[in-house]
Amino acid sequence: EVQLVESGGGLVQPGRSLRLSCAASGFTFDDYAMHWVRQTPGKGLEWVSGISWNSGHIAYADSVRGRFTIYRDDAKNSLFLQMNSLRAEDTALYYCAKSLGSMVDGLDYWGLGTLVTVSS
Amino acid sequence: SYVLTQPPSVSLAPGQTARITCEGYNIGSKSVHWYQRKPGQAPVLVVYNDGDRPSGIPERFSGSNSGNTATLTISRVEAGDEADYYCQMWDSSSDHRVFGGGTILTVL
Numbered sequence: 001e002v003q004l005v006e007s008g009g010g011l012v013q014p015g016r017s018l019r020l021s022c023a024a025s026g027f028t029f030d031d032y033a034m035h036w037v038r039q040t041p042g043k044g045l046e047w048v049s050g051i052s053w054n055s056g057h058i059a060y061a062d063s064v065r066g067r068f069t070i071y072r073d074d075a076k077n078s079l080f081l082q083m084n085s086l087r088a089e090d091t092a093l094y095y096c097a098k099s100l101g102s103m104v105d106g107l108d109y110w111g112l113g114t115l116v117t118v119s120s
Numbered sequence: 121s122y123v124l125t126q127p128p129s130v131s132l133a134p135g136q137t138a139r140i141t142c143e144g145y146n147i148g149s150k151s152v153h154w155y156q157r158k159p160g161q162a163p164v165l166v167v168y169n170d171g172d173r174p175s176g177i178p179e180r181f182s183g184s185n186s187g188n189t190a191t192l193t194i195s196r197v198e199a200g201d202e203a204d205y206y207c208q209m210w211d212s213s214s215d216h217r218v219f220g221g222g223t224i225l226t227v228l
């Protein structure tokens with residue numbers, strides 16, 4: 001059974017940093033692209049970042065480029081999102097999601113999310 | 121950047137057919153995926169590559185894509201189908217995954 005479990009969220013002040021983690025199990029992790037998607041309170045889904053199976057293709061939403069870094073540790077079946085210079089508008093529930101295959105494919109499994117609140 | 125436009129809400133009675141549209145320039149040339157999100161639950165992929173269904177998704181869910189409109193069709197709508205539905209595609213020109221604004225499906 002595929003499982004994705006996010007962690008690392010919490011309350012953080014504007015300008016500070018946070019690192020999100022996603023522990024994956026139930027599939028061959030290094031065969032698939034992985035993504036981070038967030039849901040802001042009362043709003044819809046917003047893609048944040050994605051990384052290909054071999055880390056050769058990495059992409060970011062314009063709103064986070066230069067502040068967030070996505071990376072993966074295939075030995076630990078884990079995906080990470082390093083978030084720096086956090087802003088109030090980064091407050092959201094952050095989901096880790098597995099791609100059907102490549103970066104462009106649909107996302108067939110999602111975690112339950114980890115909540116990030118940016119506030120002073 | 122590429123924009124996907126969905127109607128904010130769709131309401132209908134049980135047993136009717138729901139059609140949720142997703143408009144974007146020449147979207148018919150791209151692969152569209154659809155997700156269902158219920159409160160407190162993780163999103164679920166219900167249609168991928170315009171019209172394919174993941175295992176476990178009922179045949180009542182289908183999709184089509186042509187011209188400037190992609191459509192998610194839910195036949196014989198049930199109370200359990202109440203959820204937010206999002207279309208999504210990959211914009212290769214910006215190298216971004218793009219989501220529509222979402223449609224709230226209400227079963228009266």
